[in-house]
Amino acid sequence: MAETWNKKEREKKKKQQKKEKAEKKQERKDNEKPKSMDDMLAYVDENGNLSATPPDPRKMKKIRAEDIEIGVPKQEAVDPADLIRTGTVTFFNESKGYGFIKDLVTQESVFVHVNGLREAVRENSKVIFEVEMGPKGANAVNVKLAP
Numbered sequence: 551m552a553e554t555w556n557k558k559e560r561e562k563k564k565k566q567q568k569k570e571k572a573e574k575k576q577e578r579k580d581n582e583k584p585k586s587m588d589d590m591l592a593y594v595d596e597n598g599n600l601s602a603t604p605p606d607p608r609k610m611k612k613i614r615a616e617d618i619e620i621g622v623p624k625q626e627a628v629d630p631a632d633l634i635r636t637g638t639v640t641f642f643n644e645s646k647g648y649g650f651i652k653d654l655v656t657q658e659s660v661f662v663h664v665n666g667l668r669e670a671v672r673e674n675s676k677v678i679f680e681v682e683m684g685p686k687g688a689n690a691v692n693v694k695l696a697p
Contacts, residue, residue, distance in 0.1 A: 633682075636696060639675045651677060651690050662690040669694050 592600050596609050635653050642649030647664035660681060671677060676696040682689050
């Protein structure tokens with residue numbers, strides 16, 4: 551089959567582009583100068599941005615390794631007396647075995663499971679309980695009826 555004029559033109563154009571690309575590559579290779587170590591260094595300024603100039607030593611801050619916290623920050627030990635609270639049972643589903651206690655001091659709702667009960671409780675019962683942090687938040691444990 552004979553080649554059409556359009557096909558010849560496309561092939562000619564492709565060859566020309568390949569040739570130009572090879573010339574540019576050779577030109578970059580010829581003009582490339584060897585990089586020194588100073589050209590490859592990058593510095594971080596006081597704002598955390600990369601720069602080619604070294605930072606000003608007068609602006610440098612000393613940081614102690616003990617001040618760096620990775621992960622969860624250290625928490626102070628909690629007094630066990632602060633964990634004992636009083637509250638009112640606002641909801642308790644006996645068939646499912648869970649409910650909620652409203653703390654009288656903080657007015658927050660605390661989850662309670664039947665495993666955390668020492669005595670049977672009902673809605674509107676006054677109770678004394680301890681707070682324990684679980685994976686989903688505060689849980690009431692050692693729940694007993696208030697005298």
